[in-house]
Amino acid sequence: MSKEKERTDLLRGTLDLLILRTLELRALHGIAIADRIRQQTEGTFDVPAGSLFPALHRLDEVGWIAGEWTTSPEGRRVRAYALTSSGRKQLALEKRQWNRIAGAMARVLEES
Amino acid sequence: MRRLGRLFRNFFRRSRVEKDLSDELRGYVDELAARKIAQGTNADEARRRALAEVGSVEVLKERVREERTGFTFEAYVLKPLQTAVRGLRRSPGFTVTAVVTLALAIGANAAILSIADYILFRPLPYKDPDSVHVLQMRNRKTGTLYMQVLLQHLEAINAIQGDLSQTALADGAGSIIVTANGESTRVPAANVTANYFDVAGVTPYRGRLFMEQDAEEPGRVAVLTYPAWIKYFGGDDRIVGRPVQLGTTSFELIGVLPPKFVFPSQFIAPAEVIRVEAAPRPGEGGGTFQPIIRVRPGVTRERAQAQIDAAMAGLIPEERASPALIAVPDALYWGRRPAVAFLFGAAVLVLLIGSANLAIMLALRAKRGAREAGVRAALGASRVQLALPFVFEALMIGAIASTLAIAAAAASFKLLLAQVPEAVYINAPVGLDLRVALITFALGTLSGIVFAVVPAWRSARRDVQTLILGREEQVLRHGRVGGVLVAAQVALSVMLVFEAMGSARAFFEVINESLGFDPENVIVAQFNLRGNVPNLRNMYERAALAASQEPGVVSVGATHQMPLPTNGPFDTMKRNGEDVGGTGLVLVLPGYFETVQIPLKRGRLFTWEDLQSDPGAAVIGEAAARVAFPGQDPIGATFENSKGRRFHIVGVVGDTLRPTWTEPVAFIIGEQGLLTLVARVRARNESMLAAVRQSMSAAAPEAIISARWFEDVLGAQPRLRDPRFQTLVLGTFGGLALGLMAMGVFAVIAFAVAARTKEMGIRMAIGATPASLVRMMLRQTMAPVLVGVAAGLVAAKWSRPLVETYVNLNRPVASFETLALATAAVGIAALIAAFVPARRASRIDPAITLRAD
Numbered sequence: 001m002s003k004e005k006e007r008t009d010l011l012r013g014t015l016d017l018l019i020l021r022t023l024e025l026r027a028l029h030g031i032a033i034a035d036r037i038r039q040q041t042e043g044t045f046d047v048p049a050g051s052l053f054p055a056l057h058r059l060d061e062v063g064w065i066a067g068e069w070t071t072s073p074e075g076r077r078v079r080a081y082a083l084t085s086s087g088r089k090q091l092a093l094e095k096r097q098w099n100r101i102a103g104a105m106a107r108v109l110e111e112s
Numbered sequence: 113m114r115r116l117g118r119l120f121r122n123f124f125r126r127s128r129v130e131k132d133l134s135d136e137l138r139g140y141v142d143e144l145a146a147r148k149i150a151q152g153t154n155a156d157e158a159r160r161r162a163l164a165e166v167g168s169v170e171v172l173k174e175r176v177r178e179e180r181t182g183f184t185f186e187a188y189v190l191k192p193l194q195t196a197v198r199g200l201r202r203s204p205g206f207t208v209t210a211v212v213t214l215a216l217a218i219g220a221n222a223a224i225l226s227i228a229d230y231i232l233f234r235p236l237p238y239k240d241p242d243s244v245h246v247l248q249m250r251n252r253k254t255g256t257l258y259m260q261v262l263l264q265h266l267e268a269i270n271a272i273q274g275d276l277s278q279t280a281l282a283d284g285a286g287s288i289i290v291t292a293n294g295e296s297t298r299v300p301a302a303n304v305t306a307n308y309f310d311v312a313g314v315t316p317y318r319g320r321l322f323m324e325q326d327a328e329e330p331g332r333v334a335v336l337t338y339p340a341w342i343k344y345f346g347g348d349d350r351i352v353g354r355p356v357q358l359g360t361t362s363f364e365l366i367g368v369l370p371p372k373f374v375f376p377s378q379f380i381a382p383a384e385v386i387r388v389e390a391a392p393r394p395g396e397g398g399g400t401f402q403p404i405i406r407v408r409p410g411v412t413r414e415r416a417q418a419q420i421d422a423a424m425a426g427l428i429p430e431e432r433a434s435p436a437l438i439a440v441p442d443a444l445y446w447g448r449r450p451a452v453a454f455l456f457g458a459a460v461l462v463l464l465i466g467s468a469n470l471a472i473m474l475a476l477r478a479k480r481g482a483r484e485a486g487v488r489a490a491l492g493a494s495r496v497q498l499a500l501p502f503v504f505e506a507l508m509i510g511a512i513a514s515t516l517a518i519a520a521a522a523a524s525f526k527l528l529l530a531q532v533p534e535a536v537y538i539n540a541p542v543g544l545d546l547r548v549a550l551i552t553f554a555l556g557t558l559s560g561i562v563f564a565v566v567p568a569w570r571s572a573r574r575d576v577q578t579l580i581l582g583r584e585e586q587v588l589r590h591g592r593v594g595g596v597l598v599a600a601q602v603a604l605s606v607m608l609v610f611e612a613m614g615s616a617r618a619f620f621e622v623i624n625e626s627l628g629f630d631p632e633n634v635i636v637a638q639f640n641l642r643g644n645v646p647n648l649r650n651m652y653e654r655a656a657l658a659a660s661q662e663p664g665v666v667s668v669g670a671t672h673q674m675p676l677p678t679n680g681p682f683d684t685m686k687r688n689g690e691d692v693g694g695t696g697l698v699l700v701l702p703g704y705f706e707t708v709q710i711p712l713k714r715g716r717l718f719t720w721e722d723l724q725s726d727p728g729a730a731v732i733g734e735a736a737a738r739v740a741f742p743g744q745d746p747i748g749a750t751f752e753n754s755k756g757r758r759f760h761i762v763g764v765v766g767d768t769l770r771p772t773w774t775e776p777v778a779f780i781i782g783e784q785g786l787l788t789l790v791a792r793v794r795a796r797n798e799s800m801l802a803a804v805r806q807s808m809s810a811a812a813p814e815a816i817i818s819a820r821w822f823e824d825v826l827g828a829q830p831r832l833r834d835p836r837f838q839t840l841v842l843g844t845f846g847g848l849a850l851g852l853m854a855m856g857v858f859a860v861i862a863f864a865v866a867a868r869t870k871e872m873g874i875r876m877a878i879g880a881t882p883a884s885l886v887r888m889m890l891r892q893t894m895a896p897v898l899v900g901v902a903a904g905l906v907a908a909k910w911s912r913p914l915v916e917t918y919v920n921l922n923r924p925v926a927s928f929e930t931l932a933l934a935t936a937a938v939g940i941a942a943l944i945a946a947f948v949p950a951r952r953a954s955r956i957d958p959a960i961t962l963r964a965d
């Protein structure tokens with residue numbers, strides 16, 4: 001049970017980090033965020049609606065991103081999410097953590 | 113801060129939040145579809161694929177909602193609560209029935225609990241109450257207890273060194289006239305030794321209590337009970353330390369006892385004014401002391417009793433009676449504690465039956481609500497979320513019902529209390545208080561939760577398809593659960609109705625029991641002296657003469673003690689210096705036997721000349737004759753009273769009603785102390801009562817006279833009131849049990865008929881007659897009823913000794929008749945309750961029914 005939970009937490013954390021990073025440069029709406037993640041990871045991460053929207057609303061609830069109704073470049077009325085200042089801090093923190101973990105993992109993997 | 117803002121937004125701007133979510137997701141689907149169109153798919157197909165990719169939008173929404181702040185509270189408290197409220201409002205019939213059922217069951221408990229709380233559970237308001245005991249005398253032969261503790265015994269007990277720490281005495285002192293605000297009221301009084309309240313461990317509410325110096329000059333200071341202080345002086349603080357007029361003397365009111373104080377004896381308990389008296393000196397007086405003893409901390413009653421027995425054994429070897437230590441509650445509520453416990457048990461049975469009803473109704477309701485639950489499950493509600501509304505429904509029913517029950521009990525409590533046997537239960541400061549209300553409330557909500565668990569669990573376990581489509585076998589299984597509950601209800605009802613009928617029988621037996629006299633048309637007049645009256649006999653003679661001259665008065669007499677089941681004898685009968693089987697003596701004046709119509713069996717009755725004779729004249733009862741003069745002719749024989757005065761027996765009269773705890777009585781002639789005048793009139797009417805009282809008052813101005821009808825005095829006696837109270841309570845419980853049981857049977861059959869409508873339609877279509885369908889339904893429900901009756905009979909048989917002891921006042925129960933009657937009553941009620949809904953089966957129209965699905 002707790003193992004399972006850890007894994008989902010890790011995955012969830014990863015998705016959160018991906019979303020925060022995606023929104024670092026500019027505000028985007030739901031489908032655009034998913035597109036961008038897919039492009040950036042060259043298709044490794046394909047975020048379905050079932051994961052995307054709960055994550056967006058979770059980040060919105062804790063205040064790291066803020067949703068706002070705007071008009072998309074295609075002229076649709078969309079809810080775009082922008083990084084808040086606390087979101088920026090969180091992103092920096094998570095980046096550092098991720099780099100540390102990734103570095104450690106890389107070292108372990110290179111040694112073998 | 114932000115969290116709080118979110119919480120606020122999520123709860124109070126909910127529709128806005130929800131609309132945003134809908135719009136956002138719709139935009140997502142639209143855009144997804146638009147892309148597919150751009151890739152060349154046609155519009156409809158694109159939309160279909162987009163939706164398929166997203167999956168259920170409702171499930172997705174639910175997953176998003178789970179991320180919201182306050183979701184837990186909303187999903188697990190608010191939502192189910194709303195569903196429950198909506199459910200209850202949508203079926204007012206169910207709600208009202210459930211609430212009323214539970215309220216009745218809980219109400220019965222609240223009322224009894226408030227009495228039982230004091231008599232059974234609450235410690236008495238003394239310091240270290242388990243160390244205080246009452247000392248009474250136990251007749252070694254019969255085991256009966258009485259109050260006359262002999263002074264020589266007391267001295268022996270006081271001499272015991274060690275475990276007993278202190279003895280204090282109290283004595284009922286009749287009544288005294290309290291004059292307050294220009295009004296004179298007759299108030300029951302008691303005398304105590306100065307150390308009494310110290311021994312009991314009572315601290316004053318106002319002022320102070322007695323000190324040793326007070327006893328050196330008795331008749332100067334007095335203490336009031338709290339109720340008396342409120343009643344006669346309006347709870348006025350200034351009265352404490354001021355003089356008040358008690359009888360003819362001015363007393364200083366030194367203090368007030370605390371509100372919950374109760375004398376540890378049912379005979380002194382009514383006292384409202386307490387005066388101090390000096391402890392009797394050796395060799396002085398007998399009287400009816402009611403001593404209390406405080407033992408050293410940690411000393412058990414048994415150990416103290418053993419020490420007393422040892423002291424007695426050396427000193428008074430041949431004595432027929434010996435001092436016995438009695439626990440205060442036993443002395444105070446004399447034999448009533450088990451009876452109250454029994455009534456309390458009966459109340460719990462009623463609650464069980466009511467709860468079974470609630471369980472039946474909730475189970476049937478869960479079955480009806482299955483379809484809705486299925487839909488909600490399909491929409492992504494978790495199992496816990498599905499089960500919660502049932503729990504909340506039951507909780508609300510429990511809460512509303514217990515609130516109603518408390519309100520009803522509070523409103524009707526005065527009524528109930530009026531029926532409570534005064535001399536016994538009223539000693540307890542009984543009342544509906546917060547404690548009882550809280551317990552009642554907990555009882556109600558708890559039974560709600562307990563009985564919601566089954567239907568909740570069931571609804572949570574089933575899969576969506578079964579819930580939506582419904583299955584016949586599930587209906588049958590529900591029928592089985594209902595059957596078990598009905599059987600349990602029937603069994604409990606048989607037991608309760610049996611108890612109620614047993615109690616009713618005892619009551620009618622008491623009513624019809626031979627009193628040995630005729631209380632009809634007899635006026636009882638009590639005299640309270642205004643001052644010192646030098647010649648009492650003269651006063652009584654004047655009053656009696658005046659009353660006898662009143663037109664309509666047939667005869668007049670006087671006695672020291674009316675033949676009431678609470679009045680003990682005044683003195684004891686001795687032959688050659690020895691107690692004669694504890695036979696008691698009662699003082700009377702001529703005319704008494706004729707007036708209350710105690711029949712003369714042998715010899716003659718008293719005349720006024722007998723007052724001058726020496727030895728004095730005596731008339732003895734038949735039972736006393738058997739005890740004191742076995743096989744001899746008592747006429748002409750002599751005996752002495754406790755002070756050595758000799759009497760010779762002139763007649764034998766019939767036995768009269770007497771307290772169960774006293775010995776047979778003999779009557780001696782005399783006028784010592786206060787007397788009660790009795791007058792028989794031709795017919796009972798209130799102007800007659802007033803006329804007799806006025807003529808007596810005019811002839812005897814030195815006394816304040818109160819007059820009542822003997823029948824009323826007798827009716828207020830515990831001997832009558834106890835069974836009446838028990839019959840009232842158990843009768844109500846039995847009726848409630850019958851009604852609740854009938855409701856349970858009705859609900860189960862009504863549901864079975866409704867659930868099997870289709871089956872009935874088919875049966876009818878293939879040739880079943882309506883009557884045969886009704887029979888089929890009846891057969892099916894009467895099975896659990898029969899099982900219940902059988903179980904009830906076993907339980908009733910098992911409870912018979914309890915019923916005989918506590919309900920039937922030690923009378924053997926003609927249990928077969930009573931049991932048969934109880935069973936018949938329950939069976940008939942169940943049959944009627946089953947027949948009414950079963951008849952609906954006969955009205956099923958196969959054509960309509962079969963088309964319905």
